[in-house]
Amino acid sequence: MxxxxxxxxxxxxxxxxxxxxxxxxxxHMEHLILQTLFQASLKxxxxxxxxxxxxxxxxxxxxxxxxxxxPGEKLIKLSRRLCEANLHQWDKIKAILLHEMxxxxxxxxxxxxxxxxxxxxxxxxxxxxxxxxxxxxxxxFNLEIPYKYKLTCPNCGKVxxxxxxxxxxxGKCNPGKYDPRYKMEISQIH
Ligand SMILES: [Zn+2]
Ligand SMILES: [Zn+2]
Numbered sequence: 001m002x003x004x005x006x007x008x009x010x011x012x013x014x015x016x017x018x019x020x021x022x023x024x025x026x027x028h029m030e031h032l033i034l035q036t037l038f039q040a041s042l043k044x045x046x047x048x049x050x051x052x053x054x055x056x057x058x059x060x061x062x063x064x065x066x067x068x069x070x071p072g073e074k075l076i077k078l079s080r081r082l083c084e085a086n087l088h089q090w091d092k093i094k095a096i097l098l099h100e101m102x103x104x105x106x107x108x109x110x111x112x113x114x115x116x117x118x119x120x121x122x123x124x125x126x127x128x129x130x131x132x133x134x135x136x137x138x139x140x141f142n143l144e145i146p147y148k149y150k151l152t153c154p155n156c157g158k159v160x161x162x163x164x165x166x167x168x169x170x171g172k173c174n175p176g177k178y179d180p181r182y183k184m185e186i187s188q189i190h
Contacts, residue, residue: 023087026059026080032090033057033097037076040101042127044109052104059083063145063163066137069100071107071115076100082145092141098130151184161189 023029034057041051059080060068068077078097086093102125107115114120117135125133132138147161153170160168170182 023090025087026084029083029087029090029093030057030059032094033078036094036097037101040098040105040128042105042109042124050105050108052101052108055104063148066143066145067096067100069103069107069115071104071112074104076104079145082143085144085146089143092143095130095132095141096137096143098128099125099132102128102130102133147189150187150189152187153182153184155182160184 023032037052037055037057041049044050055074055076058075058077060077061081062068062077062079063081066079066082069075070077076097078093078100082096083093102121103115105128106118106121106124109124110120117133122133132141137143147163149162149165151160151162151166151168152158153173155173156170158170158172165186168184169179170184173179173182
């Protein structure tokens with residue numbers, strides 16, 4: 001998406017989380033992410049309008065980290081798998097995006113030393129209207145990142161899922177200890 005400096009609008013805190021936007025695919029979500037990133041503006045303490053026009057966005061391959069902001073690189077990332085799995089939950093993805101944007105705005109307005117989860121950050125996060133003001137995604141968000149691997153017991157067919165390749169035997173066929181007779185077979189989930 002190209003930036004349109006003449007048409008920046010302020011983020012309106014009250015409306016953000018209430019939106020119900022139907023998203024078809026990841027490209028559509030990326031478009032909305034870029035729109036949100038480049039249209040947001042906040043006033044600093046001198047009343048100057050601050051935007052994140054110099055930032056860029058990437059999807060990350062992270063499975064444990066929903067979002068990241070790197071003010072030094074002017075970079076915001078969101079987990080691709082998180083976004084893909086939650087196309088129908090744009091309001092929640094947007095809340096996480098706004099959290100990362102709050103880090104970026106805080107670094108820009110107050111300096112890098114305030115850019116963590118500091119009181120200045122929480123103030124900015126509130127101005128942007130995100131409910132995600134700590135390092136953890138709040139309970140009730142129920143955002144899912146799908147698992148990467150499926151482990152199947154060759155004996156009973158029991159299935160468990162993991163994000164890493166792990167060497168396990170079936171806890172149903174022989175509970176309590178590793179048993180090579182019931183070594184779980186690993187397959188990748190696409
Ligand atoms: Zn954070
Ligand atoms: Zn089994």
